[in-house]
Amino acid sequence: MHRFFFDLLVDNVVKIDPGGMVFEQAKATVVVADEMARHLFVWRDDLRDRDAWIRVRDAGGREIYRAAVWAESEEKVGWDQA
Numbered sequence: 001m002h003r004f005f006f007d008l009l010v011d012n013v014v015k016i017d018p019g020g021m022v023f024e025q026a027k028a029t030v031v032v033a034d035e036m037a038r039h040l041f042v043w044r045d046d047l048r049d050r051d052a053w054i055r056v057r058d059a060g061g062r063e064i065y066r067a068a069v070w071a072e073s074e075e076k077v078g079w080d081q082a
Contacts, residue, residue, distance in 0.1 A: 002026070003021070004059070009051075009054075009055050030067075033054045
């Protein structure tokens with residue numbers, strides 16, 4: 001099992017995930033990061049119009065994935081506009 005960290009990047013500010021989560025395979029973190037980003041898009045309207053990302057890091061600090069809080073392939077409509 002490996003520990004991965006899910007940091008929130010907003011513009012030039014990084015909010016570090018202090019505890020992380022444990023996964024058997026790194027591929028699982030992509031699904032989790034994408035779901036976190038979707039959740040933030042829906043519930044945090046202050047992040048919608050900014051450069052906001054979920055960054056996945058391994059225990060060594062290496063970035064392995066980034067999920068945008070918005071998705072180019074989906075309409076940018078939040079819960080309050082649906």
